[in-house]
Amino acid sequence: MGLNAFHADAAACLVSDGKLIAAAEEERFRRIKHWAGFPSEAIKWCLQEAGASLGDISHLAVNQDSSANNWRRAEFLLRQRPSMAMVIDRLSTRKKRASAAQLLEEIYPGQHFKGQTHAVEHHLAHLSSAFHVSPFEQAVAISVDGFGDFASAAWGIGRGVEIDINDRIYFPHSLGIFYQAMTQFLGFAHYGDEYKVMGLAPYGQPRYVDRVRDMLVLKDKGRFALNLKYFRHHKEYVPYQWENGSPVFGDLFAEELEALLGPRRKPDDPLMQRHRDLARSTQALYEEAFFHLIAAAQNESGITDLVLAGGCANNSVANGKVRRQTPFKRVYVHAAPGDAGGAIGAAFAVWHEQGGARHFVMDHAYWGPAFGDATCAALLQSKQAELDAAGCTVARLVDEEALCRRTAEAVAVGKVVGWFQGRMEWGPRALGNRSIVCDPRRGDMKQILNAKIKRRESFRPFAPSVLAEYVGAWFEEDDAVPFMMQVFQIREEKRAQLPAVTHVDGSGRLQSVNRDTNPRYAKLIDAFHEITGVPIVLNTSFNENEPVVCRPEEALDCFLRTQMDVLVIGEHFVERTHAVSAALVT
16 A cells, blocks of 8 residues: 655555556545545545455555655754754654554554555655656656655656666755745645646746746756745745645745745736746746756666656646657656655555566556446436426436437537546546546637636636547647646647637647547547547546545536536436526627
């Protein structure tokens, strides 16, 4: 069993005989975004899915090792003399993480954990999560995030089952802290809001890049360092707490940043062009440092395959430029490169440490709970009164071709479709099993979804799901991107056909859909292609300012609450009798 515990995006997974069999994030069960703490519900589900008990776990792997990099910690304490509140907070967190085995037994009273507990250094877990599940026998492996076990980055070479770490960047210097501090400065206050800065950046110009560059210094051999006068995290206690499981951070930047860049934006302030330009400048400097690091790693090794992990590997814009701007020819970023993915990395690191062979490749993300058609039918029957009140009809289409055809027809006429199928996705992206699916050809669809369904900022983009064999025909690059972790440029002549998924700079954060790994979703896109000539649908997560839906009850509630047009839940086609989307447009 692998765990990410006592940190944001708590998660659990099970690996049996070197193969992943179950993985889920705690937030999907608790219904609180980025839930932090001990992933008890995810643990329960993983064991239930495997038909296993606590006594069946032979190894418990946690993606944190309090003893790692201790000489660096000691050196920092002697040199920087941080506040005592900061030291006490760090020690308290380390003590909690050491109790994982005991907490397992508290979940299952009367059962005993008889296996071994393994503390896996944070960045080794990240690197393992990238390399040990990749299709590469040899690759440069890079992990970049905020911090974990007193380091913010690690890189080296993966060969066979071995990962040799060549270098690290240590606290207090961090590319993730730089991006998070700028995210806070721009008024996006919630944990995990960095993707909003990435989405806002194309609307701006890099007018402030020279000023922002004063925050981050590039050094030799791919290294970088923060200009610490603009930051607080290294000398003051920055509050980091869990409010009902939701992580909340204090400000990471110091007052000097406002002297450099002007006044911070408050969360309720309107977005001005200055903020868009700061977002673009932040992304530009992040990319400078990111490519500085990976180019040095490639130049030193000569290897042309790359795997990425750590929270910064969620920066799909930078990921998508790797093959164009470096000698790397293949890039693998798995479904959960952030801390949740460390659960898988810890498990596989221990598997290989114990002498296990390497024979697993993560080529899809469907490792979560599934619910049968009988369960969905029972739910719909129990909610018949609510469905009637909402003006909904329910049809069951046992024939998969007919189900996909009818759904594609609804999408093609502009309806908003909730699509709930199979096993829930692992990682932050909805990839065709817990998705909202729409017509990418409608210029008004982005407005409809942001304002009336997702209820979020108007600039936020939506993603194209494209049949794998058509990637090269519609995008400037042709590569497998099954986890929606890279942004490619849409071919210029195709952009007018895809206004709802083409970002302002002509790009799209694509998901390549493979018939072998998700046949039903591929059939839906096939049917849409037959109707419209476009082998692409708009795909966004099935939620409304909440974690992606997990259970049928949450899917139905979200459907009714947000006034979607159609819900396809298993074999059941639920449709409103009035055209909601048309009403929304007017």
